[in-house]
Amino acid sequence: MGNLSPLSDTRFSGEYMSSIGAGQPGSPPGRVKFPSLYTKFDLDRMYQDPDAPMLLESFEAAWLKVGGNEDIPRALTTTSPNDLDVDNWKKTIEYFQKEEHKVASERNKKVCQMQTTVNRGGLYHKNYKRSSVTCIGEDRINNLPEDLVDSILERVPFEDAVRTSIISKTWRYRWTEIRALVFDKKFSKKFAKNEAFGHNEFIKIINQVLTLHKGPILKFHHHIPNMSVDSFQEVDQWMLLLSRNGVKELILTSSNQHYELPSYVFYCLELTKLELENCFFKPPLEFEGFLNIEKLLLKDIDFGANLCGTKINLPQLKTLSLYSCTNVYNFNIKATKLRNLTVIAYPDAMFATLLSNLTKIRFFYIDAQFLKMFTAENIPKWFPHPVNSLRHLWFGKFQFGDLDQLHGALCLLRNSPNLKTLTMNLEMEPQADIGPASSILKSPNSLDYKLCRLTTVEIRYLEGSKPELLFIKLLLAHSPSLQKFTIKISRASNVQKRLEIAMKIMQFPRASTKAKMFYQL
Template sequence: MVVPDNIGVEEQDQYNHKRMFVTSAETNNLSKLPDNLVDSILERLPIQDAVRTSILSRNWRYTWTTMRLLVLDEHFSNKLAKNGTFGYSGFIRVINQLFYFLKAPILKVHLFIPKMLLDIFQEVNQWILRLSRDCVRKLVLINSNQSYQLPSYLFYCSELRYLKLKNCIFKPPLEFQGFVYLEVLWLQNIAFGANLSETFNVCSFLELLEVSLLPLQFSIAENIPNWLPRAADRLARLQFYNFNFSALDQLQGALFMLRNSPNLEQLSVILGLGLRNMHLDEKSALTYLAASESFDQSLNRLKTINMKLITGSRPLLLFIKLLLDHSPALEVLSIQLSVTCNVHEKYNFAKDVMRLPRASSKVELLFLDP
């Protein structure tokens, strides 16, 4: 409501009273909303704004404490830093207070751990313990510090549907038999322990696996945990991050995954930020891709391939050829070249791709601007 111009003191007092009455009425109307709708509204707000709703009225004082979604992402951490509360004790204190006041089971959490000194992981262990008791269903844990060994509590989160981990050590207890209901698994910079032989053997709902292919960790075929092929057998979507087409170990890992993904429908490949300008010896990669035995699996259900931040190279062209040769149901191949490619390079690469034979007669080739 806009305050009218040129009104007297008495009229101003009447207006303020009326404004207070309207605000109170509006607050009462909000309080009458169903609990599930109120929770839905709060979960769409930044956590700081959700907490601020406690000053709306007495009825709203503790409403935010029933939230089941907690987003403490990088944006949240940056905001703490900007407000001067980002020190070790400040960051820990804020997160601890949130976990203390939230009374309902927390089912979805996005937790970004910034670069910090001291042993912050003791606190993180306590947070994960709380989440395990709440039967968390979605957990995103992005760690910016040295590798964090996941506590045993995590492996008892039997209701997990979505798990995203970065810079962690994945070492489950011996009795761990897998996340039965897991649908999405996202792994980046993950070190694996030795107790993984049957880890995902019962992961029958897995639909999406996103893997960061880094040399000497996960990508060399013999170093891939042997649970992964069993998980990949059910995959509908697969995404590779930090990919380099000139790195033999990464190509081996990627084809190993594709060979064990007969139900794959969508494939995404994104070149790593730190790998775009690397000049590796392409000879081994070319020899491997040219060998007929490098890939002998038909991807009969693959319909969509998306490639992003790509730099044109001979190994990349052979990799695309291999996919086109083995994907009879393919409908779309989209390629987004890197900004480092000039117009001449883009034209030549597009021309080479267009000439490649295809097992699918209906595939559409799309070349997208960066």
């Protein structure tokens, strides 16, 4: 069809009207509106039917849907809709004659070739199936790359990954090849909402999954829920299965009684990440260490009294986190590549060998109780040389009234010449004697070293005691590169006291001209 000629604002071109046969006497209406269809269908007979207007309207709608071009020029002769002016109506009609619309119309025609029945302005195929619905004849979901599908399934909750089996036949068993199986706390809580849920049902679900699973399991996250159990035989069997499937990431937590790790776990030599919570850690005698592990987190772990002196070789370990473990006596960990170390709630820990590996550590998060071990006799043995690699230091539950903690903190600061950030969470011990701590901090030799690289300091839960203020004054005077000092004052103090604390700190001299003080009152 050729392009439309310019049209006036109020009426259509007479030449164009005559070209489509409008107003020609004696012309059957079917010949005028559908000249190309007249040779194929008996349109004259259709117009003789009493219901001709309704039949014609349905016929025209169907023909337009499959790309009929005869309806486009006819639309120009039609009065524009009430809420659309003539100009916009012309532009709308002209759009249907553009090449892009013709291409789309031709494409839709191919889609409709398989459709045979007119159904209220739409077309419906009698052999329609859900699996045959496609977008422009192309099945994009079933043709996704396998790596992309695996990545998607590993990022959604496991129960949702299983539900993808209803998408199509291609997806029916894709979930059985997932390389990451996550049965965490969220998973167990969802099943616990069911009143019929119990130990047997939970074990049965995981057994079925592992039975149907195909291929390697690179990540396994399992939480043992709080339920009555006589033994952990099923869990032991799962650990055996994992040791034979090249698992690289194992996360095992328990809300139940302590779970004793079977020997199979210590033979998962391809592990790169291991997180354990509420377990007994008793490696076999021949165990020498995990050679590939890079991240190790141990929480509420009981190492047992017979582990004393056991050497654990972790040559690739970069991050070690230890929380509230017991029976840790001379726990011998050799980790020459250790970069991040977290030690929380270890009143009985003796990490002499571990601390000898601090020469390359960059992040050190330490419970203040652990600082008590930094006594005058231990410091020369543990820190014969400065820890030049240390960049970030964090003290938790620090009490200025405890002199052992204060000595340990000052020792670490003296031996960290390249320290950049310091964070302290304070904890005020009720009725603590703060006199000795104040005397130490007043001494000119309390910190006989400039913290030349320190740029950021944050002290939280400040009570405004004399030792706290003296320590802040000490840091400001010994940090020539300081840029940001943030103080979060304890909410236990009233507003007036908070303002008084801030006014006192603002009067302290600063070694850095760029230091900015931030207060969270």
